[in-house]
Amino acid sequence: MSALRLTEPRFVRWGLIAVAMAYLGLFLLVPLAAVFFKALEKGVGVYWAAISDPVALAAVRLTLTTAAIAVPLNVLFGLASSWAIAKFEFRGKRILMTLIDLPFSVSPVISGMIFVLLFGAHGLLGPWLIAHGVKIIFAVPGIVLATIFVTFPFVARELIPLMEAQGSEEEEAAITLGAGGWQTFWRVTLPNVKWGLLYGVILCNARAMGEFGAVSVVSGHIRGMTNTLPLHVEILYNEYQFSAAFAVASLLCLLALVTLAAKSFIERKLHVRKEAA
Amino acid sequence: MGFTLFYGSLIVLIPLSTVVLKSTALGWGQFWSIVASPRAVASYRFSLGASVVGALVNVLFGSVVAWVLVRYDFPAKRFMDGLVDLPFALPTAVAGIAMTTLYAPNGWLGRYFHALGIPVAYTWLGVVVVLAFIGLPFVVRTLEPVLQDLDAAVEEAAASLGANRWQTIRRVILPELLPALLTGFALAFARGLGEYGSVIFIAGNMPMRTEITPLLIMIKLEQFDYAGATAIALVFLIASFGLLLGINLLQRKLGLERMGTVQK
Numbered sequence: 001m002s003a004l005r006l007t008e009p010r011f012v013r014w015g016l017i018a019v020a021m022a023y024l025g026l027f028l029l030v031p032l033a034a035v036f037f038k039a040l041e042k043g044v045g046v047y048w049a050a051i052s053d054p055v056a057l058a059a060v061r062l063t064l065t066t067a068a069i070a071v072p073l074n075v076l077f078g079l080a081s082s083w084a085i086a087k088f089e090f091r092g093k094r095i096l097m098t099l100i101d102l103p104f105s106v107s108p109v110i111s112g113m114i115f116v117l118l119f120g121a122h123g124l125l126g127p128w129l130i131a132h133g134v135k136i137i138f139a140v141p142g143i144v145l146a147t148i149f150v151t152f153p154f155v156a157r158e159l160i161p162l163m164e165a166q167g168s169e170e171e172e173a174a175i176t177l178g179a180g181g182w183q184t185f186w187r188v189t190l191p192n193v194k195w196g197l198l199y200g201v202i203l204c205n206a207r208a209m210g211e212f213g214a215v216s217v218v219s220g221h222i223r224g225m226t227n228t229l230p231l232h233v234e235i236l237y238n239e240y241q242f243s244a245a246f247a248v249a250s251l252l253c254l255l256a257l258v259t260l261a262a263k264s265f266i267e268r269k270l271h272v273r274k275e276a277a
Numbered sequence: 278m279g280f281t282l283f284y285g286s287l288i289v290l291i292p293l294s295t296v297v298l299k300s301t302a303l304g305w306g307q308f309w310s311i312v313a314s315p316r317a318v319a320s321y322r323f324s325l326g327a328s329v330v331g332a333l334v335n336v337l338f339g340s341v342v343a344w345v346l347v348r349y350d351f352p353a354k355r356f357m358d359g360l361v362d363l364p365f366a367l368p369t370a371v372a373g374i375a376m377t378t379l380y381a382p383n384g385w386l387g388r389y390f391h392a393l394g395i396p397v398a399y400t401w402l403g404v405v406v407v408l409a410f411i412g413l414p415f416v417v418r419t420l421e422p423v424l425q426d427l428d429a430a431v432e433e434a435a436a437s438l439g440a441n442r443w444q445t446i447r448r449v450i451l452p453e454l455l456p457a458l459l460t461g462f463a464l465a466f467a468r469g470l471g472e473y474g475s476v477i478f479i480a481g482n483m484p485m486r487t488e489i490t491p492l493l494i495m496i497k498l499e500q501f502d503y504a505g506a507t508a509i510a511l512v513f514l515i516a517s518f519g520l521l522l523g524i525n526l527l528q529r530k531l532g533l534e535r536m537g538t539v540q541k
Contacts, residue, residue, distance in 0.1 A: 008442055012351055021357065023338045026386075027410045028363050031375035034385065070363060077284050098525075102289050105521040107471030109491040110510045113442040113498060114292035117299055122503060124295060152289065203365070210368025212474030213491065217498060230370040230474070237374050237478070246378075249371040256366035263366070264359040 038246035049084050050244035058224040059232040067208040072205055078155025086163030103152045108213025112146050115218050132147040138220030146214040151204045158200035162193050199266045206259040208251060296514060299507040311508040318488040327401055328469030335465040336458055339416025347424040361417050361511025364410055369474030376407050377479040399481030407475045412465030419461035427453060463524045469519055
């Protein structure tokens with residue numbers, strides 16, 4: 001060992017590790033453990049009853065449907081916008097990028113509110129919608145719209161830096177060799193950003209299924225109809241049905257854990273690619 | 278490209294512009310009386326205060342976590358690293374009920390605080406605890422790449438010029454980290470300011486005391502007081518756009534291109 005002190009004394013090192021572990025344990029692990037503990041506190045029977053309740057199942061279905069609509073739409077948009085931003089120069093590029101970031105900086109409650117203002121009974125388009133018998137607020141379309149808004153940036157945000165880093169040489173080569181626009185996209189661009197795209201999709205999906213604030217504003221909390229899983233958790237909790245609330249919450253925790261696992265798997269893949277490049 | 282702009286404005290711009298439109302329908306005096314009402318002002322103060330404290334906690338412990346994860350080797354490091362993103366992945370409502378149950382006067386952790394005479398749940402402290410959870414990844418994930426890219430040679434130079442370790446950290450490493458720390462703080466702060474799902478469970482939601490601004494907006498919406506909700510939302514939106522602008526300016530000024538990889 002040289003005389004140079006390039007790291008901290010041993011006790012400082014372990015002290016810092018202990019602080020970090022304690023913080024992560026206290027703030028991340030303990031709450032997670034608490035959810036599962038509380039869910040199973042009253043036995044497996046109560047747990048099973050809570051998650052196989054028809055209302056809970058309806059909430060599961062609605063959550064899945066919402067994600068199934070919102071995620072593909074935002075994937076489409078994410079691909080289109082990152083393609084436009086990374087591969088072309090055009091006016092208003094900065095504005096578009098700010099636009100993509102906007103939903104991140106808006107409070108979820110406000111995100112939900114804007115749709116009420118737009119489509120609600122007293123909203124801008126409300127009277128017209130009522131006249132035509134279309135219901136958006138306090139119904140499924142509103143939930144889907146709010147979810148799309150909230151999850152709007154995820155895919156685009158992942159893809160833009162990736163596509164920018166890759167440049168457009170490979171695409172140019174493909175076109176020179178006679179490939180059409182679509183062919184280039186399917187054969188060159190898409191495989192290049194495959195993992196980044198998947199990463200974005202996973203984050204987008206997790207948020208779509210877990211969104212609470214925005215959805216809560218537009219949903220109207222109609223049981224079995226416009227209740228997503230997180231809203232169902234809230235209702236049960238506020239009715240002091242704690243075991244049931246935590247049972248449903250544990251489903252969402254599992255979703256989060258799967259998300260994390262998939263995320264770190266993909267992160268490793270992305271890392272390997274970067275090092276190979 | 279056309280599709281991008283079209284979808285972008287359809288989903289984001291048009292809805293947001295309704296907020297401005299709707300508030301202008303109110304007269305200036307009316308707008309002011311809603312926005313500056315004692316209850317609204319109390320909620321701004323509470324939201325601001327709690328998010329600043331929460332973000333400070335995040336910066337403090339987030340930097341320890343980031344430092345440890347980048348610099349040291351220890352068991353379960355990979356697992357811990359993956360866990361940092363939990364607040365991104367876990368639905369906020371779940372985080373809210375879990376924290377509330379833990380810190381309630383009869384909860385696993387709350388009972389000890391209660392015995393010490395420090396109630397956590399249903400006070401501002403509880404809100405800070407939840408925000409300390411929510412904001413953690415922002416700080417850690419902003420710091421990590423910067424820490425990784427630090428040039429070891431600079432540290433070696435400092436050490437060989439006779440600086441002790443503490444001096445090296447304070448004079449060499451900390452200035453390098455400052456921009457990332459600021460960005461992490463701003464991101465955590467912005468998220469904390471708008472946070473709704475997790476906070477409402479633990480805050481107790483007493484008007485004038487522990488009521489956050491997003492909740493006040495929600496209450497007004499539930500009472501069909503759309504004008505009032507919109508007015509307060511506008512104040513809130515302007516504040517968060519100001520923050521966003523500030524972050525962007527800061528990033529450009531400090532030339533931190535790395536920020537593109539931080540997802541929120």
